[in-house]
Amino acid sequence: MKLVLSxxxxxxxxxxxxRAEVISAYPITPQTxxxxxxxxxxxxxxxxxxxxxxxxxxxxxAACISASLVGARTFTATSSQGLLLMHEMLHWASGSRTPxxxxxxNRAVAPPWSVWADQTDSIAQRDTxxxxxxCESCQxxxxxxxxxxxxxxxxxxLLPAMLSEDAFFLSHTSEIVDLPPQEELDAFLGTYEPDVRxxxxxxxxxxxxxxxHQWYPEFRYKIQEGMEHAVEAIERVDRExxxxxxxxYGGLLDLYRCEDAxxxxxxxxxxxxxxxxAIEELRSEGVKVGMARIRVxxxxxxxxxxxxxxxxxxxxxxxxxxxxxxxxxxxxxxxAALYPLSDRPDVRGFxxxxxxxxxxxxxxxxxxxxxxxxxxxxxxxxxxxxxxxxE
Amino acid sequence: xxxTIPDIELMERGHQACLGCGxxxxxxxxxxxxxxxxxAAIPACCWAVIPGVYPYSCMDVPLQYVAFETTGASISGIExxxxxxxxxxxxxxxxxxxxxxxxxxxxxxxxxxxxRGHDVKYVCYDNEAYMxxxxxxxxxxxFGAWTTTTPVGTTKAWKLSPKKxxxxxxxxxxIPYACTASVAYPEDLIKKAQKMKDITxxxxxxxxxxxxxxxxxxxxxxxxxxxLATDTCIFPLYEVTNGKYRITKRIKDEKKKDVLxxxxxxxxxxxxxxxxIQSIRDHVDFEWARLLRKEECFGEEQ
Amino acid sequence: MSGKELRCYEDxxxxxxxxxxxxxxxxxxxxxxxxxxxxxxxxxxxxxxxxCPDVSIFEDSEGYPAVDYDYCKGCGICANECPFDAITMLExxxx
Numbered sequence: 001m002k003l004v005l006s007x008x009x010x011x012x013x014x015x016x017x018x019r020a021e022v023i024s025a026y027p028i029t030p031q032t033x034x035x036x037x038x039x040x041x042x043x044x045x046x047x048x049x050x051x052x053x054x055x056x057x058x059x060x061x062a063a064c065i066s067a068s069l070v071g072a073r074t075f076t077a078t079s080s081q082g083l084l085l086m087h088e089m090l091h092w093a094s095g096s097r098t099p100x101x102x103x104x105x106n107r108a109v110a111p112p113w114s115v116w117a118d119q120t121d122s123i124a125q126r127d128t129x130x131x132x133x134x135c136e137s138c139q140x141x142x143x144x145x146x147x148x149x150x151x152x153x154x155x156x157x158l159l160p161a162m163l164s165e166d167a168f169f170l171s172h173t174s175e176i177v178d179l180p181p182q183e184e185l186d187a188f189l190g191t192y193e194p195d196v197r198x199x200x201x202x203x204x205x206x207x208x209x210x211x212x213h214q215w216y217p218e219f220r221y222k223i224q225e226g227m228e229h230a231v232e233a234i235e236r237v238d239r240e241x242x243x244x245x246x247x248x249y250g251g252l253l254d255l256y257r258c259e260d261a262x263x264x265x266x267x268x269x270x271x272x273x274x275x276x277x278a279i280e281e282l283r284s285e286g287v288k289v290g291m292a293r294i295r296v297x298x299x300x301x302x303x304x305x306x307x308x309x310x311x312x313x314x315x316x317x318x319x320x321x322x323x324x325x326x327x328x329x330x331x332x333x334x335x336a337a338l339y340p341l342s343d344r345p346d347v348r349g350f351x352x353x354x355x356x357x358x359x360x361x362x363x364x365x366x367x368x369x370x371x372x373x374x375x376x377x378x379x380x381x382x383x384x385x386x387x388x389x390x391e
Numbered sequence: 392x393x394x395t396i397p398d399i400e401l402m403e404r405g406h407q408a409c410l411g412c413g414x415x416x417x418x419x420x421x422x423x424x425x426x427x428x429x430x431a432a433i434p435a436c437c438w439a440v441i442p443g444v445y446p447y448s449c450m451d452v453p454l455q456y457v458a459f460e461t462t463g464a465s466i467s468g469i470e471x472x473x474x475x476x477x478x479x480x481x482x483x484x485x486x487x488x489x490x491x492x493x494x495x496x497x498x499x500x501x502x503x504x505x506x507r508g509h510d511v512k513y514v515c516y517d518n519e520a521y522m523x524x525x526x527x528x529x530x531x532x533x534f535g536a537w538t539t540t541t542p543v544g545t546t547k548a549w550k551l552s553p554k555k556x557x558x559x560x561x562x563x564x565x566i567p568y569a570c571t572a573s574v575a576y577p578e579d580l581i582k583k584a585q586k587m588k589d590i591t592x593x594x595x596x597x598x599x600x601x602x603x604x605x606x607x608x609x610x611x612x613x614x615x616x617x618x619l620a621t622d623t624c625i626f627p628l629y630e631v632t633n634g635k636y637r638i639t640k641r642i643k644d645e646k647k648k649d650v651l652x653x654x655x656x657x658x659x660x661x662x663x664x665x666x667x668i669q670s671i672r673d674h675v676d677f678e679w680a681r682l683l684r685k686e687e688c689f690g691e692e693q
Numbered sequence: 694m695s696g697k698e699l700r701c702y703e704d705x706x707x708x709x710x711x712x713x714x715x716x717x718x719x720x721x722x723x724x725x726x727x728x729x730x731x732x733x734x735x736x737x738x739x740x741x742x743x744x745c746p747d748v749s750i751f752e753d754s755e756g757y758p759a760v761d762y763d764y765c766k767g768c769g770i771c772a773n774e775c776p777f778d779a780i781t782m783l784e785x786x787x788x
Contacts, residue, residue, distance in 0.1 A: 050472070395743065410768035
């Protein structure tokens with residue numbers, strides 16, 4: 001079935017098609033349409049689920065974790081300040097090994113108030129033990145929700161996942177979205193059946209105290225082990241989804257025209273569509289440029305970057321976020337991934353599109369021009385388009 | 392041997408509570424009332440430690456340890472998931488939190504849970520301070536009490552504000568049932584727990600649970616002190632069913648004990664002067680008179 | 694509620710889910726004062742059993758209350774609440 005859906009509506013349909021059994025969510029701009037659409041689908045009798053309209057995002061995540069421990073498939077959605085309020089519970093979800101799936105609308109962090117696209121909110125959650133996907137299209141949102149449940153509920157993974165989509169550029173942009181038949185998705189997903197759950201017939205305590213000399217480090221390492229299994233599971237599930245439904249997204253790192261590229265742009269989210277258009281222009285002018293889209297940031301696609309690095313001269317990393325006092329996380333982590341290689345490409349970083357500032361084809365072209373200048377000695381990350389006084 | 396409370400024990404021996412811990416009594420009695428078909432959520436509080444370290448637990452009912460401020464949200468999630476799975480019928484979902492986790496950091500999630508009308512039971516065991524972290528004042532700490540963050544000193548800097556009235560806050564949410572209970576009156580506590588189990592919808596119980604470690608009294612006095620709190624009308628036992636008040640332990644005027652008997656037993660009140668003691672006495676009398684009026688005006692016969 | 698012994702990382706489940714009872718913790722070792730029940734004075738009222746926070750009073754074969762010294766922490770509530778002075782707290786060292 002094909003429908004014209006915004007990124008937000010795609011998320012709501014994704015939850016319905018995945019048959020999420022408990023949804024617990026709180027409204028925040030620009031995510032509101034997700035909770036509204038879910039409420040509509042329930043009100044029209046199309047979606048049978050328990051929707052808890054909680055009093056905060058913190059409670060939203062707490063309720064999802066508990067519901068998941070009972071054995072329910074759970075879903076939530078948030079953005080920006082809401083995600084930041086959830087931070088404590090994000091750790092709780094991964095520590096509890098609950099496969100909660102969440103859609104996050106990437107929105108700038110206040111103050112000053114801003115509701116526009118910026119990835120600081122989700123990047124700031126990178127150490128919480130969550131799998132992180134970044135989507136480029138409304139279609140990818142639906143498809144990735146399906147894939148995420150399969151990956152997260154894999155007994156060797158058992159971790160939560162957040163899917164991010166850029167505020168407005170994706171959340172409020174409508175596209176034709178193909179929704180696969182429900183029975184085929186049911187067969188693909190199966191049901192969530194955890195080994196142990198909160199169950200009166202098998203009374204267990206979940207999450208009890210562990211002393212330093214007992215098992216705390218071991219349980220933390222188990223989360224890392226789950227992440228390592230997730231690398232394989234994400235690739236495998238993406239391929240299987242592709243063979244069933246005709247769409248796959250390159251697993252962790254989505255490569256575009258990289259085969260003969262000298263320069264590869266590294267980015268995530270909605271700006272990647274603009275980058276694709278810029279690449280077409282540059283290619284027609286003879287510039288050999290490609291793109292490596294970070295589709296999954298956690299687990300980090302370390303091996304995929306190392307494989308890519310063998311054949312390219314330079315990587316141009318674009319961050320729509322910034323770690324104050326350091327640099328953008330993508331820039332740091334790409335460099336860290338390549339560090340063990342003896343022959344490394346030149347890596348340059350640009351902070352771009354902060355707080356929803358528009359990224360045009362021209363923006364991308366100027367970044368490429370800038371980075372193609374021979375041996376400029378640039379190592380620090382450059383903020384693109386700051387409105388400084390003219391020199 | 393005469394047994395006036397149910398035989399069943401769902402809290403096992405070997406738990407890690409301090410000697411004479413009122414919170415241990417409270418859990419023992421509550422589970423006797425709610426029975427084995429109960430799922431519990433416990434946030435940060437003494438009871439996050441009492442069951443024992445991994446992989447051991449004194450709890451014979453399923454339990455999720457939850458984040459400090461999330462008890463209300465967590466039991467909402469458990470209840471919703473049980474309904475989604477068709478397993479809610481016959482299962483009681485209970486949140487069990489201390490006074491800090493209920494009256495302070497957890498009040499938002501609690502308010503949300505009962506406002507939404509989940510079929511959950513929320514029980515606050517009140518030892519009148521953050522005891523697990525080492526006796527810091529909470530909004531349940533009464534006027535006049537020493538704690539490590541109201542250390543009296545030379546300036547009489549004991550807790551200066553009155554205790555928050557959580558039961559009345561719950562009554563204001565228009566829930567089917569809210570009550571107080573005390574470890575000194577287990578029969579009454581268990582009867583109320585059984586009542587909560589049989590009610591569909593959000594219920595709240597506030598249990599008075601003395602703490603020898605934090606209140607500075609000998610551990611053998613826990614029950615005696617709890618009894619005195621009710622006999623002085625400092626902690627009256629009552630229930631509010633669909634807005635109707637009923638006092639479950641009536642204290643006749645001639646039997647009412649003086650607050651001084653209660654205060655003198657505890658080190659946390661040892662620095663109080665006459666003026667402070669009189670103001671406690673006045674406050675207790677005022678609150679007791681107010682409760683009697685509520686029962687008179689909004690009692691079950693009305 | 695009994696599970697296998699945990700020896701190493703590989704024995705652990707993904708998250709800390711308990712599988713064994715707190716009965717392994719013999720909290721009787723905490724005790725400095727020992728309650729001793731006099732059957733002569735006991736009137737079988739059951740207060741000691743009812744008010745024990747450590748579930749450490751049980752009914753013996755003759756129907757009298759008895760103390761489970763493996764777990765009794767010696768708080769003394771039973772002695773304090775006994776209406777018939779049938780329970781005496783003795784120093785552990787003196788026994």
